[in-house]
Amino acid sequence: MKFFIDTANLAQIKEAQELGILDGVTTNPSLMAKEGIKGQKNILQHYVNICNIVDGDVSAEVISTDFEGMIKEGKKLAALHPQIVVKVPVTKDGIKAIKYFTDNGIKTNCTLVFSVGQALLAAKAGATYVSPFVGRLDDNSTDGVELVERIIDVYNYYEFETQVIAASIRHTMHIVKCMEVGADVATCPLSAILGLLNHPLTDIGIAQFIADYKKVNG
């Protein structure tokens, strides 16, 4: 089971890395824009900066929607750093691009997945990762965790090697539920990762232990 952080914020990536549990990073154009990163040179440098903080895979998303554009962009992204994974949307051109990248030794993350059928095509094209968006499904009255479980069942049945990233994670229970159904990766905001630590009985227990120690030791 792997933890990725879903942000382009360098301070948050560093904080998760220092925790010692981080396996990688996912970004998307919205997350890059949120950090105010603009201009192709700065965007590419930002991906390199992220790679220099973490040891694992770093997903960088293409903006192009046509096959040729995706290939050109994806090659440029992949050449930036060995940790880069090219993130491609699950469209007709996207599936063709994933197949091309797979055949050319470039890792991919098939994104914006909202159905088992989309996940099936991503796996057939050889995607390294597939990203079902749990939170966005829940936002639309559809069970996001259930989709993760169904994709995993199909992948296991046919022994696909594509790893399932539970994406669009909003809170701790999304992480726990996705792990319970066997997701390979959860990509999460830092708040959700740190939220896993929360339990009032832990806080009460620590306070009690310190109080008892002080009673005896002053």
Ligand code: G3P
């Ligand atoms: O990894 C995909 C993720 O960034 C989407 O999250 O919260 O915008 O649905 P969200």
